[in-house]
Amino acid sequence: MNASCSRRRWLGLLSGGLGWLAALPVARAAKTAVKNLFTSAGAPKDYDPTKHHWLMCIDVDRCIGCGTCVEACKAENRVPGASSYFRTWVERYLIRKPRAGMTELRGEVTVDSPNGGRNGFPPTLVPREEILKGFFVPKLCNLCAHSPCSQACPVGATFDTPDGVVLVDPEYCIGCGFCIQACPYGCRFMHPETHTAEKCTLCYHRITRGLQPACVEVCPTQSRIFGDMKNLPEKAPLREFIRTNRVFTLKPHLGTEPRVLYANIDKEVR
Amino acid sequence: MNRSPLPPQLIRLVLLTVLIIVTYGIARVVLTPLTFGQYGHYRGAALQEAAARKPVYAGAKACDECHDDTLALVAKDRHKGIACESCHGPNRPHVRNPDIVPIKLTDQHCLRCHLSDPARPVHLRQIQPQDHFPGDKCVECHVAHQPNKSK
Numbered sequence: 574m575n576a577s578c579s580r581r582r583w584l585g586l587l588s589g590g591l592g593w594l595a596a597l598p599v600a601r602a603a604k605t606a607v608k609n610l611f612t613s614a615g616a617p618k619d620y621d622p623t624k625h626h627w628l629m630c631i632d633v634d635r636c637i638g639c640g641t642c643v644e645a646c647k648a649e650n651r652v653p654g655a656s657s658y659f660r661t662w663v664e665r666y667l668i669r670k671p672r673a674g675m676t677e678l679r680g681e682v683t684v685d686s687p688n689g690g691r692n693g694f695p696p697t698l699v700p701r702e703e704i705l706k707g708f709f710v711p712k713l714c715n716l717c718a719h720s721p722c723s724q725a726c727p728v729g730a731t732f733d734t735p736d737g738v739v740l741v742d743p744e745y746c747i748g749c750g751f752c753i754q755a756c757p758y759g760c761r762f763m764h765p766e767t768h769t770a771e772k773c774t775l776c777y778h779r780i781t782r783g784l785q786p787a788c789v790e791v792c793p794t795q796s797r798i799f800g801d802m803k804n805l806p807e808k809a810p811l812r813e814f815i816r817t818n819r820v821f822t823l824k825p826h827l828g829t830e831p832r833v834l835y836a837n838i839d840k841e842v843r
Numbered sequence: 844m845n846r847s848p849l850p851p852q853l854i855r856l857v858l859l860t861v862l863i864i865v866t867y868g869i870a871r872v873v874l875t876p877l878t879f880g881q882y883g884h885y886r887g888a889a890l891q892e893a894a895a896r897k898p899v900y901a902g903a904k905a906c907d908e909c910h911d912d913t914l915a916l917v918a919k920d921r922h923k924g925i926a927c928e929s930c931h932g933p934n935r936p937h938v939r940n941p942d943i944v945p946i947k948l949t950d951q952h953c954l955r956c957h958l959s960d961p962a963r964p965v966h967l968r969q970i971q972p973q974d975h976f977p978g979d980k981c982v983e984c985h986v987a988h989q990p991n992k993s994k
Binding site for chain 1: 865868869872873877882883884885886889890891892893894895896897898899900902903922924925926928929932933954955956958959960961962963964967
């Protein structure tokens with residue numbers, strides 16, 4: 574084998590390789606187009622995530638603890654029925670009167686959420702005459718701007734979308750459960766069948782179609798206020814809510830910067 | 844024959860380096876999903892996949908297409924603002940095929956909201972079923988769509 578022959582062979586190999594490289598993007602584009610035809614056939618075509626920013630607010634004073642939102646969420650998102658899987662749930666807070674001799678203005682706090690409040694709330698065991706005040710607090714993913722769940726994910730399966738939702742990519746999720754431990758609000762769970770992390774998506778399949786999330790849709794007292802911050806009409810309920818209420822976030826000291834705003838919560842609410 | 848300006852071991856090294864870089868480039872192009880980086884450091888197609896599911900709750904607009912008279916009645920009374928599907932349940936199948944009847948409502952549906960509870964606000968009408976006409980059904984006296992009217 575002489576040198577010139579070897580050089581010709583090398584050049585041939587090199588040009589062939591370059592040809593393949595040029596053909597790759599074309600092949601990949603074709604493959605993705607075919608795949609898209611099957612996977613996202615049901616997705617709304619005219620929805621651009623960069624042109625929306627969704628916001629959920631909770632008016633605690635209005636919640637009557639009927640649990641219709643929990644029921645609706647389970648039906649809409651096919652959340653497993655067992656009492657440990659929730660994308661949203663309702664907690665009942667009962668604050669007792671201070672016992673004789675106590676210097677505080679309020680006594681012990683009893684919090685319960687039987688089956689997430691899904692079937693409503695059974696009568697409480699705390700005697701009525703001992704109760705100072707009571708209220709219900711609906712909970713859901715706080716949609717943190719600095720979400721600990723997405724920071725904890727080792728494979729980058731959890732992310733912040735341009736329209737203000739924190740989503741899980743089930744194709745990337747390896748089911749390690751770190752995000753479930755990392756969430757300070759307890760909003761995530763491991764799906765028993767897919768073995769991937771699941772959480773509130775703000776009913777992403779509904780909001781992209783111009784519908785409201787299922788919990789907002791069915792709330793009989795408009796305790797949940799939902800809107801698009803980038804396309805907010807002048808008389809939107811969301812504007813009125815922010816204008817007329819003092820709003821708070823849950824666990825602000827953690828620096829997670831939740832986007833879900835709560836009006837009129839007591840200091841006992843965590 | 845040894846006229847090459849570079850020593851052969853160096854040529855081999857350069858070729859190996861180029862090969863490694865090219866292999867890395869090919870692997871990167873092949874393995875990275877096409878929509879990765881569309882909006883951020885994740886697969887952009889994941890958004891479409893999350894949006895692809897079909898809604899279960901039809902929404903009030905769908906109810907209004909056939910039951911506009913009932914919606915108008917409700918809008919005039921104290922139950923205004925409550926979506927149909929709050930009580931009647933998810934009804935997308937019923938919207939697509941009216942022969943599929945929604946679930947039958949019982950007293951339990953009324954009590955979800957109107958059962959007396961110390962955590963409920965006082966302005967909400969609440970009852971204790973054992974004290975408030977026990978044994979009678981709610982709809983024997985009350986009209987759910989017009990709570991101010993009684994039978």
